[in-house]
Amino acid sequence: MSHTVETDVVVMGGGIAGLWLFRTLHTLGYRAVLLEQDSLGGGQTIKSQGIVHGGTKYTLTGQLTNASQAIAGMPERWRNALAGHGEAGDPDLRSARILSDYHYLWSPGDIGSRMTSFFASKALRGRVDALSKAQFPAIFQHDGFRGKVYQLNEIVLDIATVTRALVQGLEAYIIKVDWREHGNARLVTDTKSSIEAVELTNEQNQKVLLKAQRFVMAAGEGTQSLLHTLEISEPAMQLRPLHMVMVRHRHPEPIYAHCLGITPLPRMTITSHPDSDGQWVWYLGGGIAEDGVKQSAEELIATAKKELQALLPWVDLTNAQWDTLRINRAEPKQNRLLRPDAAFCQPVGNTIVTWPTKLALAPNLSDEVIRQLQADHIHPTTNDSDLILDGFPQPDIYPNFWQGCFGDDAVGETP
Numbered sequence: 001m002s003h004t005v006e007t008d009v010v011v012m013g014g015g016i017a018g019l020w021l022f023r024t025l026h027t028l029g030y031r032a033v034l035l036e037q038d039s040l041g042g043g044q045t046i047k048s049q050g051i052v053h054g055g056t057k058y059t060l061t062g063q064l065t066n067a068s069q070a071i072a073g074m075p076e077r078w079r080n081a082l083a084g085h086g087e088a089g090d091p092d093l094r095s096a097r098i099l100s101d102y103h104y105l106w107s108p109g110d111i112g113s114r115m116t117s118f119f120a121s122k123a124l125r126g127r128v129d130a131l132s133k134a135q136f137p138a139i140f141q142h143d144g145f146r147g148k149v150y151q152l153n154e155i156v157l158d159i160a161t162v163t164r165a166l167v168q169g170l171e172a173y174i175i176k177v178d179w180r181e182h183g184n185a186r187l188v189t190d191t192k193s194s195i196e197a198v199e200l201t202n203e204q205n206q207k208v209l210l211k212a213q214r215f216v217m218a219a220g221e222g223t224q225s226l227l228h229t230l231e232i233s234e235p236a237m238q239l240r241p242l243h244m245v246m247v248r249h250r251h252p253e254p255i256y257a258h259c260l261g262i263t264p265l266p267r268m269t270i271t272s273h274p275d276s277d278g279q280w281v282w283y284l285g286g287g288i289a290e291d292g293v294k295q296s297a298e299e300l301i302a303t304a305k306k307e308l309q310a311l312l313p314w315v316d317l318t319n320a321q322w323d324t325l326r327i328n329r330a331e332p333k334q335n336r337l338l339r340p341d342a343a344f345c346q347p348v349g350n351t352i353v354t355w356p357t358k359l360a361l362a363p364n365l366s367d368e369v370i371r372q373l374q375a376d377h378i379h380p381t382t383n384d385s386d387l388i389l390d391g392f393p394q395p396d397i398y399p400n401f402w403q404g405c406f407g408d409d410a411v412g413e414t415p
């Protein structure tokens with residue numbers, strides 16, 4: 001025997017895209033259920049650097065112009081949500097932790113002088129400020145530092161706390177699914193490319209047919225296998241790998257900055273994340289992580305040590321712990337150079353296939369899905385009192401990206 005539960009939207013995937021959308025749908029009064037197969041926020045989301053990009057990085061590569069308004073508006077959108085007065089439907093993220101109010105950009109040596117006029121240009125006015133030495137963040141106040149520092153209007157977030165804020169109070173509508181044979185979840189398809197329902201089996205072995213007006217794929221890299229199950233070939237997904245470096249150490253000052261190199265891609269992007277003992281884990285991405293894909297962990301760590309010694313020689317990393325992390329960025333397949341200026345959302349039958357392409361663009365993705373729902377006359381039913389899903393397992397929230405690294409498993413929750 002199975003009973004049917006009718007919903008407006010089933011969201012598949014509990015990364016930043018799925019969670020922001022799911023929270024917003026509930027706030028607007030939609031009946032929404034979220035299905036996560038592993039842990040909440042545990043994919044690209046927790047492994048991101050947590051920077052709410054406003055697009056400045058892409059103006060360097062020529063990928064963006066001033067016309068790219070979607071990403072330019074994201075820092076303000078997030079700041080409002082973090083202050084608890086987001087736009088209609090946006091989540092209240094007051095309990096999330098801001099690691100840095102600004103991200104910075106620094107140029108070692110004389111590259112900076114060439115960049116100054118570029119940053120003063122119209123396209124970037126109000127988004128990039130050159131700082132005087134007295135305004136430098138503490139990490140650049142050392143005598144050994146020669147170069148320029150710019151302040152970007154981009155926040156850096158402790159992502160596990162954002163995930164927690166998005167989930168809080170909605171646990172009853174989140175289910176941990178196992179799609180494997182003999183698992184608790186199965187896609188029921190009627191015609192090709194269309195989902196009739198998700199058949200769920202609870203811990204008492206009762207079956208529930210979860211129906212929805214729209215099924216949203218927000219499963220990051222996992223969207224590929226969902227598309228495959230539905231025999232959907234368009235849109236297609238592409239993966240772009242990164243090999244990130246982590247260094248845990250006792251230097252007291254955090255750093256949140258892109259280091260400019262001779263190519264438009266930042267030579268290195270460093271963010272800092274506190275562990276439960278109050279030590280910083282510096283997380284190194286950008287050019288070093290793109291080039292590092294071809295390197296072994298040992299080779300990449302050797303490169304990173306040399307780079308940090310050259311760029312920040314006053315930072316003593318003698319007793320630091322090092323590790324690396326391989327992770328893919330999942331995105332829509334595109335022939336042209338990727339323009340990460342807006343989230344990707346494409347309807348296919350009763351499914352909407354999404355990739356935010358950037359953490360920062362989660363609100364933009366949510367806007368677009370809701371716009372598509374409204375265009376299809378799918379409006380909130382405002383009553384979820386009978387939306388009862390008993391006896392299902394709940395996914396955990398993934399605590400931090402370095403969990404299981406540095407040779408130990410028990411690093412603990414981000415404070």
Ligand SMILES: Cc1cc2nc3c(=O)[nH]c(=O)nc-3n(C[C@H](O)[C@H](O)[C@H](O)COP(=O)(O)OP(=O)(O)OC[C@H]3O[C@@H](n4cnc5c(N)ncnc54)[C@H](O)[C@@H]3O)c2cc1C
Pocket residue numbers: 012013014015016017018035036037038039040041042043044045046047048049050051052053177179218219220221222223226242244285327328329355356357358359360361
């Ligand atoms: C190293 C790195 C650094 C980055 N830094 C930044 C940054 O600083 N700023 C920025 O804006 N962007 C950044 N990004 C990009 C950003 O992280 C991603 O665009 C964003 O997190 C993608 O979110 P998502 O929800 O689509 O995917 P994910 O976070 O990957 O979430 C997908 C979720 O779906 C679940 N799932 C998978 N398959 C299924 C299934 N079949 N059923 C149910 N659930 C499923 C997964 O378990 C996972 O929880 C970075 C990316 C990387 C890799």
